[in-house]
Amino acid sequence: MPGRYYAYPMPIHAPRLFASDAEIIRLGEGLLACALPREDWTHEAHLAACLYLLRERPDVDVDVEIAGIISRFNESVGGVNDDSGGYHDTITRAYLAGVKLFLRAYTGGGLAERVNALLESPIGRRDWPLGFYSPELLFSVPARRDFVPPDLAPLP
Numbered sequence: 001m002p003g004r005y006y007a008y009p010m011p012i013h014a015p016r017l018f019a020s021d022a023e024i025i026r027l028g029e030g031l032l033a034c035a036l037p038r039e040d041w042t043h044e045a046h047l048a049a050c051l052y053l054l055r056e057r058p059d060v061d062v063d064v065e066i067a068g069i070i071s072r073f074n075e076s077v078g079g080v081n082d083d084s085g086g087y088h089d090t091i092t093r094a095y096l097a098g099v100k101l102f103l104r105a106y107t108g109g110g111l112a113e114r115v116n117a118l119l120e121s122p123i124g125r126r127d128w129p130l131g132f133y134s135p136e137l138l139f140s141v142p143a144r145r146d147f148v149p150p151d152l153a154p155l156p
Contacts, residue, residue, distance in 0.1 A: 007029055013039055014050075014127060015119035016044045022110040028052030031069060032060070034076035041073070043126055048115045050099045055111070084139045087097040092141035094155055098123040 004152070018024055021068035030036035032048045053062050060069075071087045080089040102118050107115070118124050129138055142148055 013043075015124055016042065017116045017119060018048060018112045020046075024048045024052050024111040024115055025056075031073055034073050036073070036077075038077035038079070041077070044115075044119055044124075047095065047099065047118055047124060048111075050096060051103065051115050051118060052111060054099060054103060055114070062096065066096065070155065083144065088144045089147050090133070090138060093147045094129040094132065094150075095123075097105075097121075097155045098128060 027040065027045050028049045030040070031045075032053075036045075050062070050066075053060050053066075056117060057073055067087060070092065071081045074086045079086050082144050099118065102121060103114075106114060108114075111138065122128060132153050132155055133143070134151050135146060137151050139145055140148075
């Protein structure tokens with residue numbers, strides 16, 4: 001993983017951690033059922049739901065279904081998935097690769113412990129994909145619409 005920090009100005013946010021496994025389950029199942037309040041769909045919730053789906057829902061093929069799952073949720077709370085908002089395929093798939101990498105290395109603990117460790121790791125940072133993508137490419141319309149390969153370094 002690249003170990004540099006980025007010239008692109010991204011504020012550093014302390015992650016909002018989770019107190020219980022039940023919070024993670026609520027996010028993962030709420031995402032699938034389109035039953036979460038829109039304000040609950042934070043950066044941390046995205047990563048928590050991803051980890052939950054990968055670890056606890058073998059019936060969901062995350063690689064195949066994630067675009068539809070998130071797009072349906074966005075629409076269910078009044079959002080749109082277009083060239084400027086909503087589902088972003090490249091960011092989602094970059095984080096999916098990162099969460100898989102994290103899960104290969106971090107095998108202990110319950111859901112909340114794992115998710116919190118993920119959020120506190122470099123992979124959990126909001127700017128993590130910028131270690132692989134230039135801002136111009138990552139925030140482009142083609143990258144939002146479909147996965148585009150990184151232009152700075154290969155994804156793990």
